[in-house]
Structure formats: structure tokens, C-alpha cells
Amino acid sequence: MKGRVLVLGLLALALGGCEDPNKKPIEKIRHDEEILSKVGAAVNEVVRNAADCEVAKPLMTEAYQRIDDARREVVEPASKPTLDALKSQVDRVAQACP
Secondary structure, three states, rough: HHHHHHHHHHHHHHHHOOOOHHHHHHHHHHHHHHHHHHHHHHHHHHHHHHHHHHHHHHHHHHHHHHHEEEEEEEEOOHHHHHHHHHHHHHHHHHHHHO
């Protein structure tokens, strides 16, 4: 009886340690992906309305705010250059709409 309890205890301990080692990195990537998606949507609105500066200006403010917020939230190194690229798109519209 003691042997069975010991074996079951060891089995439970072994199975508990079998968590997927890729789970945490994948969760980090998904977290950043969700944040970048929201930023990308704001930037796309700016770019879509670039021809109408009156519409684009308030959208630029929101896009810049989302970019700044995202810089504090993203964790993956590849997310920073993506945010830089999105910011440069908003910067181009800002130069065209002084």
C-alpha cells in the first residue's frame, strides 16, 4: 500500500513538471501581438485619412498615445522595432499635415 502511494505521488509530481517549455514565450508573443494589433489599427486610421488633415490630426494624437502606451507594455524585443515603424508612418502623415 505504501509503495502504491509513493508511486502515485512520484507520478503526480512528474506529470506536474511536464509543462510545455514553450508556453510562456508563446504567451508573451500573443500578449505583444494583441497590443500591436490595437496600435496598428490606430495607425491605419491615420494613414487612411492622410488626405484629410482635419480628420487625421485627432487620429494622430490617439495613435501616438497608443504607441507610447504600448512601449511600456510590450515585452518581446522584436516589438520595439515594430512600434518604431508604426510611429514613422504616423510621423510621415504629421509632416504632411502641419
